[in-house]
Amino acid sequence: MKRILLIEDEPLIQKSLKRLLEKKGAEVVVESRGKDAIQLILTQNFDRIICDLMLQDISGFDVIEDSKARFNVQEISNLFIIITAYSSPHVIEKATQYGCLLIKKPFENIDEVLNVFLSKGSSHDPT
């Protein structure tokens, strides 16, 4: 079973996505604050981390930056998926630098996005 960390501070989106992903058979841990999320990332194992950019305390990019303490660049690009309502060219460029997939909110096709969330990933498991 996939273990997913969802970092999103909009309660309705957080709850809905959790529910939708759980329906698809994933185990979902949710977190609204970036700093708490970093703690989780550094201490627990996830197959996928879905991260919003505009968090209340820090930005999603800060979360990714701090995750470098545990993961290398390749692992980060596989593990993280960025979701954001602010998709300016600057943001897209920065996401590209991390090699992460970036998905714009609102999602055009929810089912498709859920499948992307559940696709491969898993970087801390070398098999």
Next chain:
Amino acid sequence: MEDQSIARIKEIKKQLSSTQDELGKKALSLKPLRFSKSNIEKKMLAGLKNRPTHNILLKKILLKEELRRLLVSSSEVRDLPKEILNLSSLSTFECCHLLVHEKGKPVGQNYFFHKPNFEETKSISIQSFNSLYNLVKKSKNKNFNQSISLKDDLEVVGNFLAKDIDLKNYSVIYLVSRNSFLLPSQEEQEYFQGLSSQLQPLLMRILDKDKMDLQAEVLKQSLLSFPEKIIIKKNSAIVFSNQSQTTSSESSHLMMFPLDEYNDTVMELSNFNKESISTELYHSQRVSLLGELLNTLQHELSNPLFGLNLTSSILSNDRVDTETSELLREISHNAHRSQTIIKNFSNLYNDQQELKKISIYQFIEEVITLTKSETKEIQKNIECIGFVAHQEIEIQTNPTCLTQIIFNLIINSAQALKSLPGRRPGDTIKIKLILLNKSLTIAIEDNGPGVKPEFISAIFDPFFTTKESGTGLGLSICQNLARQLGSKIDFQNNSPFPGATFSINLPLA
């Protein structure tokens, strides 16, 4: 939000103060370099001026004097090759090249002089320059011959002497040659080598001067073409103005600020024309404020709206009774609709300068949505003439400007209708889209009171208004915007019918 013109002024101010600094340095570096000349030397020189000499000591003094003159007199880099050949110790050479490369530039300059008076300036590719520079730099005796295949770039025949000089911003090579295969004498070689230490300060002075002159010229031009009136005063005396007439009763003082720390030099900024500037300023402020506001709104609302949308669509799929399910679907639908509306609005106010293809019918529908609260209880019809409503008719325009124009005209019509006492069920604003001869006319027609004949000539003037709370800027701004779109707004009363029509004509995409 920063006002645009103030940002522009700040920019100019910054440029000015930095250049002032540079100008100061320039003045400093332009002071002639002083070479001490003892009294004995002076006397000797006076006696020797036109007499050839073989005395080594005297010769040295003469050389020193020559160099001194070279240093003081030359001010143009292209004169240098000629002056180098004028030096008596190098008088047996016929050609002189001076190759200058400003570091970081894709090409260098090749200044060439051939006796008696052939002078040429060419550019030299950076590859050729670098290969020659490296060659010269590595060479010990600085003595070369034409076999090093430079013929493409340099007209050099026979043996030549070359030396490199490395300056902070430039690389320089100078070389002298004559059409001969005789090796240059030891004395010539030594002298040639020694010349570089004299040329170095000279080149530094001349080359940087060129650059500073250019900078000062660019700055001067930009100040001259600045749309508002600028005066720079030093100790209360005018040292610069971008306008020939220094006094104008119409101009109004905007602001002044010091350019140096002692407040000796100040820059004053004034308006040429109060009306036009404040109208434009007012408008651009309003549009950029609105654009920014809509942008923020779009981003801030998009997240919770998406949440609403997502949640309600999940819940409506759960096992709930039909009525709840219906309500949830309604929530989802409305969240989606709100999202679309805010997205469309911020698209309308996107980039002020951008030209876009817009589909006219859909565009007008969106603008009408914008006016909804002001036009409540008034019928609004779109009438297409020359095409059918949902036929794709596209025009290439600046959507932000056009939105402003149409929006203002519709609001004006609504206010005109409301100015009549009592609500009449027949109150109508008709937006006619007329396709004719590859152009499209948008006419906003109402059946309100129309414009009194005595006011017609003034309605587009700034600050003209008949409304109690009006600024009198609406139509003036619209006319300005229409001009930006390469068009104009026409007006006519609908007589003998009631009401007025404003129209604008635009070319099709």
